[in-house]
Amino acid sequence: MSKPKNFEKPAGVRDYLPLAVSRLRRIERQVLDCMGRWGYQQIMTPTLEYYDTVGVASSTSDQKLYKLLNNRGQALVLRSEMTAPVARVVSSLLKDEPLPLRLSYHANVFRAISEEAGRDAEFFQTGVELVGEASPEADAEVVALAIASLQAAGVKSFKIAMGHVGFLNGLLQEALPDRREEQEELKGYLLGRDHVGFRDALQKMALPLEQMEGMTGLLRLRGGKEICSQGMELSRHELAQSSLHHLCKVWEVLEDYGVSEHVLIDLTMIGDFTYYTGMTFEGYAADLGFPVCSGGRYDNLLKAFGRPVPATGFSLKTNRILDIAGGAEKEQTALPVLVQYDSARRKEGLAEALRLRAAGHTVITRLVDESVQWDGDLQAVNEDLLQGNTSGRSDGVKYGEIYSFVSSGSLQG
Amino acid sequence: MSERLRVAMPKGRIYNKAAELLRAAGLPVPPEGEEGRKLVIPIPEANMEFILAKPVDVPTYVEYGAVDIGIVGKDVLLEEGRDVYELLDLGIARCRMSVIGLPGWQPGIQQRVATKYPNVASQYFREQGQQVEVIKLNGSIELAPLIGLADRIVDMVETGQTLRENGLVEQARIFDITSRLVANRVSYRMKNKEIQTLCDALYQVIGAPAAK
Numbered sequence: 001m002s003k004p005k006n007f008e009k010p011a012g013v014r015d016y017l018p019l020a021v022s023r024l025r026r027i028e029r030q031v032l033d034c035m036g037r038w039g040y041q042q043i044m045t046p047t048l049e050y051y052d053t054v055g056v057a058s059s060t061s062d063q064k065l066y067k068l069l070n071n072r073g074q075a076l077v078l079r080s081e082m083t084a085p086v087a088r089v090v091s092s093l094l095k096d097e098p099l100p101l102r103l104s105y106h107a108n109v110f111r112a113i114s115e116e117a118g119r120d121a122e123f124f125q126t127g128v129e130l131v132g133e134a135s136p137e138a139d140a141e142v143v144a145l146a147i148a149s150l151q152a153a154g155v156k157s158f159k160i161a162m163g164h165v166g167f168l169n170g171l172l173q174e175a176l177p178d179r180r181e182e183q184e185e186l187k188g189y190l191l192g193r194d195h196v197g198f199r200d201a202l203q204k205m206a207l208p209l210e211q212m213e214g215m216t217g218l219l220r221l222r223g224g225k226e227i228c229s230q231g232m233e234l235s236r237h238e239l240a241q242s243s244l245h246h247l248c249k250v251w252e253v254l255e256d257y258g259v260s261e262h263v264l265i266d267l268t269m270i271g272d273f274t275y276y277t278g279m280t281f282e283g284y285a286a287d288l289g290f291p292v293c294s295g296g297r298y299d300n301l302l303k304a305f306g307r308p309v310p311a312t313g314f315s316l317k318t319n320r321i322l323d324i325a326g327g328a329e330k331e332q333t334a335l336p337v338l339v340q341y342d343s344a345r346r347k348e349g350l351a352e353a354l355r356l357r358a359a360g361h362t363v364i365t366r367l368v369d370e371s372v373q374w375d376g377d378l379q380a381v382n383e384d385l386l387q388g389n390t391s392g393r394s395d396g397v398k399y400g401e402i403y404s405f406v407s408s409g410s411l412q413g
Numbered sequence: 414m415s416e417r418l419r420v421a422m423p424k425g426r427i428y429n430k431a432a433e434l435l436r437a438a439g440l441p442v443p444p445e446g447e448e449g450r451k452l453v454i455p456i457p458e459a460n461m462e463f464i465l466a467k468p469v470d471v472p473t474y475v476e477y478g479a480v481d482i483g484i485v486g487k488d489v490l491l492e493e494g495r496d497v498y499e500l501l502d503l504g505i506a507r508c509r510m511s512v513i514g515l516p517g518w519q520p521g522i523q524q525r526v527a528t529k530y531p532n533v534a535s536q537y538f539r540e541q542g543q544q545v546e547v548i549k550l551n552g553s554i555e556l557a558p559l560i561g562l563a564d565r566i567v568d569m570v571e572t573g574q575t576l577r578e579n580g581l582v583e584q585a586r587i588f589d590i591t592s593r594l595v596a597n598r599v600s601y602r603m604k605n606k607e608i609q610t611l612c613d614a615l616y617q618v619i620g621a622p623a624a625k
Binding site for chain 1 (some may be wrong): 477
């Protein structure tokens with residue numbers, strides 16, 4: 001590798017300029033405020049974690065983790081998501097806190113993305129974890145809060161697709177009892193979104209016609225509440241039935257929240273099986289090709305940290321929302337006020353600046369150029385400053401108002 | 414994402430076969446070239462828009478949501494490895510990906526394989542436990558073993574005509590190829606109804622996939 005040019009950054013990380021930062025902060029503030037009003041308290045965890053604890057427990061695949069060694073040769077990771085760190089905190093520092101716990105976070109996370117140089121290796125996630133509740137009520141609360149958060153962030157048109165890992169597990173166990181490898185193969189195709197591969201593999205498994213139709217019918221189970229009853233007909237398996245029952249309850253609670261218009265049930269919607277244990281969901285915005293949020297129930301994760309309690313949560317992909325949630329330009333902050341002075345009246349000028357700042361104005365101060373003989377036209381200079389004109393006498397910034405503290409003389413205004 | 418369903422069509426070899434299939438499914442898609450050099454063909458009566466893309470770019474357009482769905486060969490899907498829904502095997506443009514060499518080929522110490530599909534080739538030989546150097550070429554792959562650039566090639570074989578004309582033989586078949594209907598992750602949910610309708614119409618034409 002050649003030495004990088006001095007303006008270069010490592011692939012996948014970026015600088016955020018003022019406009020982007022003000023948008024990002026606005027989204028962050030509005031979403032965290034929203035979560036706060038639902039009783040979720042914000043926590044912060046370190047950027048670095050041990051590979052063997054949080055790294056291994058996280059849902060991120062191993063090759064996407066940034067791994068490094070500390071000065072003692074211990075393997076560390078840059079956090080790749082926030083659920084595993086929160087689980088660690090809940091199982092250690094907060095282990096005596098009564099359940100349920102409602103926690104929120106906003107944090108930068110890191111993923112090593114090799115094939116796509118244009119993708120972000122560092123990005124922001126804003127999310128919540130609801131720990132200690134296994135009820136449909138808790139799952140619905142998290143989905144409803146995801147909807148409220150997307151709205152708070154300024155995302156206008158969106159849909160949440162909701163599924164259940166248990167339904168598919170039940171369906172597969174019923175159709176292919178004791179054929180673990182074939183079950184895994186089919187799950188792999190669904191996870192890879194390869195419906196063609198799924199159907200081809202099913203063909204080869206020589207199932208009875210009815211089960212075969214049931215399994216291919218799975219691919220069409222997308223829609224509203226009616227999908228639950230359609231699913232019930234596909235599988236009599238106990239796990240599948242109880243999963244659908246749970247999902248149906250979640251839907252009913254969401255109806256009472258008044259948000260079910262944003263939600264659809266999709267029984268092909270499956271997150272990572274090794275991680276999610278129950279309801280899973282993903283959010284999609286109309287103007288974006290990638291999901292804007294994802295979440296679900298992960299009842300096994302906290303066991304890995306020694307506190308076996310159920311948990312559910314979600315995270316918003318805040319960077320992607322940044323691209324679509326308008327408003328920052330419109331919400332344009334007021335122009336700054338200029339306080340200019342010469343050295344004789346500096347004290348007066350700075351005192352005025354302090355007073356204005358205390359009153360909530362954005363104030364920029366400057367010493368007027370005393371070496372120049374102004375032709376008595378401070379008025380014209382100020383005119384330039386108010387217009388934001390770049391001239392020898394102005395700095396190109398547009399000001400809303402100007403206060404001048406200049407001794408009598410040529411610079412009179 | 415607009416209200417219209419945007420479809421990426423592969424220019425070249427597959428286009429006319431895919432257009433024929435879509436026409437049989439009731440969509441008035443013009444034959445290639447009829448619209449001159451236009452890259453975007455709106456079909457307002459079906460509330461759709463067709464984008465003519467280079468085949469290898471179709472999965473990229475779909476993954477990023479620049480289009481909702483696309484038609485593309487399995488070879489490109491495997492080579493590009495994009496995160497898209499693979500909804501339907503259209504059964505057109507049938508061919509295969511194969512390892513090809515000169516007759517009487519013997520493994521040498523330094524094996525070199527030329528291909529347009531470096532990811533597919535590397536993965537195949539890795540899985541075979543073979544150590545080969547993969548050389549990426551952009552066309553006329555059959556030339557490589559003839560002039561000694563590589564001892565074998567990995568390429569698409571349709572009839573085998575080109576191979577025979579160049580005195581090459583097919584050593585192994587890696588996978589079969591047909592064209593697939595693919596969909597963006599978000600469109601698949603946000604435009605569920607439109608995509609499902611199109612899928613159903615295509616099922617009718619190509620025969621129910623379960624019975625295939």
